[in-house]
Amino acid sequence: MTSPLGKDLLALEPLTPEQIGLILDTAEPFKEISERAIKKVPTLRGSTIVNLFFEPSTRTRISFEFAEKRLSADTVNVGATGSSVSKGETLVDTARNLEAMRIDMVVIRHGASGAAQFLAQRIESNVINAGDGTHEHPTQGLLDLLTLRDHFGDLRGLRVCIVGDVLHSRVARSNIWGLQKMGADVAVCGPRSLLPNAIAEFGITVFDRIEAAMEWAQALNVLRLQLERMTAGYIPSLREYNRVFGVTRERLERVDHDVLILHPGPMNRGVEIDSDVADGPQSVILNQVTNGVAIRMAVLYLLAGGRPELAETAKSTPGGDR
Amino acid sequence: MADEIVELHDGTEDLVLVGIQRRGVQLADRIARLIAEREGDTPRRGALDITLYRDDLQTVGPRPVVGPTDIPGDIDNARVVIVDDVLYTGRTVRAALDELADFGRPARIGLAVLIDRGGRELPIHADVVGKRVDLRRDQRVDVLVTELDGRDAVEVVPKSAPASDAGRAAGGGRSKKPASGGGRRAAGEASA
Numbered sequence: 446m447t448s449p450l451g452k453d454l455l456a457l458e459p460l461t462p463e464q465i466g467l468i469l470d471t472a473e474p475f476k477e478i479s480e481r482a483i484k485k486v487p488t489l490r491g492s493t494i495v496n497l498f499f500e501p502s503t504r505t506r507i508s509f510e511f512a513e514k515r516l517s518a519d520t521v522n523v524g525a526t527g528s529s530v531s532k533g534e535t536l537v538d539t540a541r542n543l544e545a546m547r548i549d550m551v552v553i554r555h556g557a558s559g560a561a562q563f564l565a566q567r568i569e570s571n572v573i574n575a576g577d578g579t580h581e582h583p584t585q586g587l588l589d590l591l592t593l594r595d596h597f598g599d600l601r602g603l604r605v606c607i608v609g610d611v612l613h614s615r616v617a618r619s620n621i622w623g624l625q626k627m628g629a630d631v632a633v634c635g636p637r638s639l640l641p642n643a644i645a646e647f648g649i650t651v652f653d654r655i656e657a658a659m660e661w662a663q664a665l666n667v668l669r670l671q672l673e674r675m676t677a678g679y680i681p682s683l684r685e686y687n688r689v690f691g692v693t694r695e696r697l698e699r700v701d702h703d704v705l706i707l708h709p710g711p712m713n714r715g716v717e718i719d720s721d722v723a724d725g726p727q728s729v730i731l732n733q734v735t736n737g738v739a740i741r742m743a744v745l746y747l748l749a750g751g752r753p754e755l756a757e758t759a760k761s762t763p764g765g766d767r
Numbered sequence: 768m769a770d771e772i773v774e775l776h777d778g779t780e781d782l783v784l785v786g787i788q789r790r791g792v793q794l795a796d797r798i799a800r801l802i803a804e805r806e807g808d809t810p811r812r813g814a815l816d817i818t819l820y821r822d823d824l825q826t827v828g829p830r831p832v833v834g835p836t837d838i839p840g841d842i843d844n845a846r847v848v849i850v851d852d853v854l855y856t857g858r859t860v861r862a863a864l865d866e867l868a869d870f871g872r873p874a875r876i877g878l879a880v881l882i883d884r885g886g887r888e889l890p891i892h893a894d895v896v897g898k899r900v901d902l903r904r905d906q907r908v909d910v911l912v913t914e915l916d917g918r919d920a921v922e923v924v925p926k927s928a929p930a931s932d933a934g935r936a937a938g939g940g941r942s943k944k945p946a947s948g949g950g951r952r953a954a955g956e957a958s959a
Contacts, residue, residue, distance in 0.1 A: 449830060474816060474833040483869040486819040516819075746819075747830050 512741035586619025601628035609668035769801035788834035790852035820862035852910035857891035
């Protein structure tokens with residue numbers, strides 16, 4: 446039978462609000478499993494899941510692995526180094542070889558935008574995108590939505606501002622799609638050199654000043670400033686970035702309402718976010734990490750039911766690009 | 768049923784009533800209230816959703832909705848009574864036993880059901896039964912409770928009949944989307 450999400454989870458863009466709502470609702474009971482003494486249910490017993498991580502990752506990879514293990518799946522981790530990828534094997538060949546060993550699902554993190562989709566069209570296993578280039582990072586978007594919903598109760602009308610390097614951020618894209626679909630008001634704030642050109646056309650407010658963004662927003666999702674961007678000439682210096690766009694306690698204290706602080710990690714303390722904000726009472730950064738496991742369990746649970754041959758039809762329906 | 772449970776366990780000490788999502792939870796609440804009225808002591812209550820422990824997850828259609836599980840405190844050496852609305856194949860109870868084992872090692876686990884409709888596929892029997900009825904395979908028994916369905920009733924319907932959906936769609940906290948299997952509850956009919 447077809448899973449309610451289709452065969453794969455590649456992006457939030459093609460999902461309906463109902464599908465996103467289903468994932469968030471399904472994640473709720475999974476939170477409790479991680480609180481048990483025996484943090485394991487037999488749901489995916491006998492399933493084999495390969496985590497293909499072509500880019501470094503701590504949080505996402507470990508979070509997926511915990512989610513898989515807590516559902517009793519068998520997992521294998523494959524990285525770019527130490528595997529045949531370093532000998533020049535193509536992505537599809539790697540995946541097909543794995544599939545020949547009878548696997549059920551692939552979780553893929555890759556530096557090229559579209560890599561997950563490319564793979565999903567060529568193998569029968571379910572594919573979950575764990576971040577592809579600057580495209581999307583759907584499970585991160587979902588766990589951000591869950592964390593916001595936990596705190597505010599409802600996402601409709603919620604004012605969320607994404608701060609920082611929106612241009613290169615797959616987290617930003619998944620957040621924008623997810624938040625807009627769930628009826629939230631989305632804004633971005635950052636240096637113009639790090640914002641996509643036509644972003645306002647998507648109905649997104651643009652703040653040039655972080656103070657104005659804080660005044661407006663109920664929650665800030667502070668993105669990691671990817672340090673390699675600095676050498677590419679997008680910003681003059683880290684110090685200047687911190688001075689102009691840094692989320693600091695002084696700035697937060699000047700706002701007359703509470704602003705919830707999210708950050709997808711890993712943080713550059715003292716650059717995009719100050720330590721006393723990251724560790725402060727308005728920060729839900731660790732809640733995000735906890736919710737990440739529940740969201741990934743929910744996605745695994747919902748996808749694992751679907752058989753590929755029946756999922757073809759489901760895949761081609763929702764506003765699919767490409 | 769409340770009296771029988773107390774009698775069977777020689778009182779209410781260390782007694783934990785665990786209702787199976789969904790109708791079993793409401794029934795466990797009611798039994799606990801009755802015991803409290805008679806014995807002056809409210810037994811602990813818990814809720815168990817066995818979806819993730821089902822033995823047919825790979826074959827059932829759209830993924831069933833998972834409800835909350837909430838086991839209060841430690842159940843090691845407690846005397847647990849599983850409460851459900853309908854006992855049929857025994858597979859739900861098998862799943863519940865597995866799930867309880869992951870929470871601890873009770874001194875004893877009993878089973879109380881409102882309706883035992885026969886048709887067991889596993890060697891499982893109930894300690895306390897509200898009513899026994901023999902039904903054919905093409906029949907189904909629906910237990911309705913006021914909390915979820917707006918009224919209390921036990922109805923025998925043809926198996927193909929749509930689930931009485933007043934409360935089946937409404938209860939259970941957060942929304943129940945059509946994509947997730949609609950209002951049909953697997954535990955009540957297919958595997959209870």
